[in-house]
Amino acid sequence: MKRNFLKMLGLVTTLGLAGLAAATTGPAAPRTDAEIAANAAHEIRMYSRYTIWDNLNVQVVDGNLRLTGQVSQPFKKNDLQRIVQSVPGVTSVTNDLQVLPLSFNDDHLRIRIARAIYRDPALSRYAIQAVPPIHIIVNNGHVTLEGVVNNELEKNVASMRAASAGLSFGPVQNNLRVENPSKKKS
Secondary structure, three states, X not given: OHHHHHXXXXXXXXXXXXXXXXXXXXXXXXXXXXXXXXXXXXXXXXXXXXXXXXXXXXXXXXXXXXXXXXXXXHHHHHHHHHHHHOOOOOOEEEEEEEEOOOOHHHHHXXXXXXXXXXXXXXXXXXXXXXXXXXXXXXXXXXXXXXXXXXXHHHHHHHHHHHHHOXXXXXXXXXXXXXXXXXXXXX
């Protein structure tokens, strides 16, 4: 009787471990382009050297992933390509990232603009995020704001603060997207 009980206990334990192993295996690889793009975007955000000085866009068509945008350092272009190649479901990667020129003046302008934007009371709450949503792209003194803000007021304040930082060539191009646009009354 005792022997049968131990055999039965061993069988239950074995079945339990097999069930546990099946439950801990990850989900199947993404199948849709949207899932692949979401996974790639997540991996990019997790890249420790992705900063507010970089702007990346991911497009996926039939498993073919295309990277566009700008990076502030040459090594980031290759790093990001290697990262997205390992995303399940990616069959090929087209790397159209632009490497911004290395320039002391551009670096100085980036810092001045970031301070002007993130010190403003309307935008300071974004500064505490790991990668704040307003990205400052400076290319030979020309400034472009990319990313997402909550409302139209924040978009306008960011543009005004960037323009007031000085030292840029020409007007600030404001490509910020508004997450919650106000509804106009008819």
